[in-house]
Amino acid sequence: MGRTPVCSQGLNRGAWSLEEDRILANYIESHGAGKWSSVPKEAGLNRTGKSCRLRWLNYLRPGLKRGNITQEEEDLIIRLHKLLGNRWSLIAGRLPGRTDNEIKNYWNTILRKKVQRGSSLAQAVHHELESAQTKATRCSSSILIDLKVDGEIQSKDNAAGDQNCRGGASMPPSDDPFLFNEDMADGWMRGEEIQPAFAWEFGSLACFMGTEDFLWSNDVFHK
DNA sequence: AACGACTTCAACCGCGCTGTA
DNA sequence: TTACAGCGCGGTTGAAGTCGT
Numbered sequence: 001m002g003r004t005p006v007c008s009q010g011l012n013r014g015a016w017s018l019e020e021d022r023i024l025a026n027y028i029e030s031h032g033a034g035k036w037s038s039v040p041k042e043a044g045l046n047r048t049g050k051s052c053r054l055r056w057l058n059y060l061r062p063g064l065k066r067g068n069i070t071q072e073e074e075d076l077i078i079r080l081h082k083l084l085g086n087r088w089s090l091i092a093g094r095l096p097g098r099t100d101n102e103i104k105n106y107w108n109t110i111l112r113k114k115v116q117r118g119s120s121l122a123q124a125v126h127h128e129l130e131s132a133q134t135k136a137t138r139c140s141s142s143i144l145i146d147l148k149v150d151g152e153i154q155s156k157d158n159a160a161g162d163q164n165c166r167g168g169a170s171m172p173p174s175d176d177p178f179l180f181n182e183d184m185a186d187g188w189m190r191g192e193e194i195q196p197a198f199a200w201e202f203g204s205l206a207c208f209m210g211t212e213d214f215l216w217s218n219d220v221f222h223k
Numbered sequence: 224a225a226c227g228a229c230t231t232c233a234a235c236c237g238c239g240c241t242g243t244a
Numbered sequence: 245t246t247a248c249a250g251c252g253c254g255g256t257t258g259a260a261g262t263c264g265t
Contacts, residue, residue, distance in 0.1 A: 014234070015259085037250060053251080054234065089253060104254075105232050 012046045016055055020045060024052055025060050033061075058099045065097035069106055077103060078111060 012020070027043035033056060036049035045052060058064075069077075073095055080091040088100035088107075095103065 016234090035250090048235095049250085050236095050252095051234075057252095058233075086254065100253075101233075108255095109231055 011048060013051070016059075020047070021055070021060060024055060028056055028060070054101075058101045063097055064099065069098075073098070074106075074111065077107065078115065081107060081111070 016024075023043055023045055024039075027039065027045075031042070033053075036053040039045070039049050039052045040047050043052070047055075076095065077091060080094060084090050086104075088104040092098050092100040092103050
């Protein structure tokens with residue numbers, strides 16, 4: 001797979017050789033990742049920094065899984081794509097050991113067709129959304145959610161009942177259990193008081209309720 | 224076996240964002 | 245404020261592999 005190496009302006013392009021991989025891996029191991037523009041020169045590689053970064057992140061980096069995307073991973077990708085769209089790096093961030101490039105390729109070659117065909121997987125996602133709605137409805141406490149609307153984080157406060165969201169759908173009314181408070185935000189971000197799975201159920205619910213125009217904040221998921 | 228069509232996925236490209244001087 | 249460099253992201257490309265006839 002890949003491209004055959006060609007020379008352009010004296011630089012190697014195309015598929016990486018085993019020797020190039022070894023040089024890059026050794027360099028990163030001793031110097032750490034970063035400063036990609038200086039990596040080729042210092043490591044003695046006839047590549048662009050960009051190419052080195054890509055090779056490291058998508059292929060050489062430790063902890064990468066390769067191939068054999070599981071059914072669970074596939075289901076998660078479908079759900080996340082419905083929520084996030086083509087934000088592959090965000091989706092990859094929820095799948096340990098997977099790269100954005102790998103997920104993007106997997107989506108474009110396999111999952112897109114499955115979803116377009118209205119496969120059983122898509123039906124399963126719909127079932128998940130209905131299930132998430134039921135569970136969230138049962139929740140009596142406030143739930144924190146940062147919604148990124150038109151590029152800005154819109155905070156929603158349960159007590160204030162603020163309705164400042166803009167976009168393609170309305171938020172639930174202020175007395176609705178789906179609104180959040182800041183205390184829950186801290187707990188959520190620590191990943192201790194609220195299980196990530198529940199966060200995703202809520203995310204699915206937001207999608208199910210027709211709030212696809214809202215994008216989830218990176219901060220909520222990564223902090 | 225041969226060959227064309229289709230699929231896969233590593234790698235490249237271009238753009239936008241962010242930090243710095 | 246502006247210009248520039250570095251980086252990261254999503255879209256696209258194209259060689260290699262697979263499949264169907």
